Amino acid sequence: MRVFCFTADLDRDVNIRIPGAAAAGSADRGDGNSPRFGSARAGLDILLEILRDAGVKATFFAEGRTLENVSAKGLSEHEVGVHGYDHEDMTSMSGQEIRECLGRAVRSVRVAAGRDPVSFRAPYMKINETVLGILPEFGIRYDSSMYAQMGGSIRPRMLSGGVTEVPVPEGRDRSGNKIAAYLWPMHEGKRMPEDYVNMASEIREDIFVLATHTWHMAESRDRGIMAPDEVSRNAENVRAVIDGIVGMGFEPMSVSDAAEYFQNGKD
Numbered sequence: 415m416r417v418f419c420f421t422a423d424l425d426r427d428v429n430i431r432i433p434g435a436a437a438a439g440s441a442d443r444g445d446g447n448s449p450r451f452g453s454a455r456a457g458l459d460i461l462l463e464i465l466r467d468a469g470v471k472a473t474f475f476a477e478g479r480t481l482e483n484v485s486a487k488g489l490s491e492h493e494v495g496v497h498g499y500d501h502e503d504m505t506s507m508s509g510q511e512i513r514e515c516l517g518r519a520v521r522s523v524r525v526a527a528g529r530d531p532v533s534f535r536a537p538y539m540k541i542n543e544t545v546l547g548i549l550p551e552f553g554i555r556y557d558s559s560m561y562a563q564m565g566g567s568i569r570p571r572m573l574s575g576g577v578t579e580v581p582v583p584e585g586r587d588r589s590g591n592k593i594a595a596y597l598w599p600m601h602e603g604k605r606m607p608e609d610y611v612n613m614a615s616e617i618r619e620d621i622f623v624l625a626t627h628t629w630h631m632a633e634s635r636d637r638g639i640m641a642p643d644e645v646s647r648n649a650e651n652v653r654a655v656i657d658g659i660v661g662m663g664f665e666p667m668s669v670s671d672a673a674e675y676f677q678n679g680k681d
């Protein structure tokens with residue numbers, strides 16, 4: 415069986431690194447770089463509707479502070495994982511700092527979602543052995559912060575510290591150009607839905623993890639906050655990707671369900 419994991423990072427709008435600070439900011443739209451959450455909030459509603467229509471259970475990797483600034487209502491049908499508290503690059507933190515950050519992040523998921531998270535995606539997809547080694551202390555058993563090459567093993571695999579990696583695939587499109595299963599370029603008008611459907615079509619008996627951000631449903635990094643017609647077009651593109659993949663017979667699962675499915679060797 416082929417498994418489809420739709421994942422969305424629920425983080426502050428167009429997050430950017432702020433030099434000298436652990437906490438990320440947002441791209442400046444005229445009011446400075448302070449974190450904004452309006453596009454994350456609007457985009458979450460749009461995504462939830464698309465997922466509901468498609469009957470897809472997804473995984474939201476939620477950053478703590480963003481979770482405290484958007485309504486978590488509607489997330490109950492989905493898995494809610496951890497994505498830092500302030501969108502920190504944890505690879506530049508000490509063990510103590512990582513523990514403090516994860517403690518706050520896990521608490522905010524517990525409060526907002528009403529359950530303990532078991533999955534993690536690192537902000538900026540930046541992970542190392544130190545972070546991976548600390549995750550189990552917080553009950554986190556699954557990570558989706560790495561890329562894996564299509565054609566090689568893209569199945570969930572247990573890492574040495576006991577965390578199971580559920581990687582995001584990357585490969586080449588039909589023109590031979592590099593493509594990753596992150597919808598970023600499509601939201602920016604640089605790729606079409608079929609690029610991702612074609613990518614998934616190459617999967618045989620495996621798993622296809624697709625990733626995006628909720629803010630990217632309502633705001634472009636390059637063009638700013640989207641006008642309503644652009645929001646609609648963008649949403650239709652995401653629908654086309656999801657419908658195309660599910661239409662090929664992929665079984666939608668959350669990241670933790672998929673990891674357990676493959677670990678139990680059920681296919």
Ligand SMILES: [Zn+2]
Nearest residue numbers: 423425537538
């Ligand atoms: Zn992020």
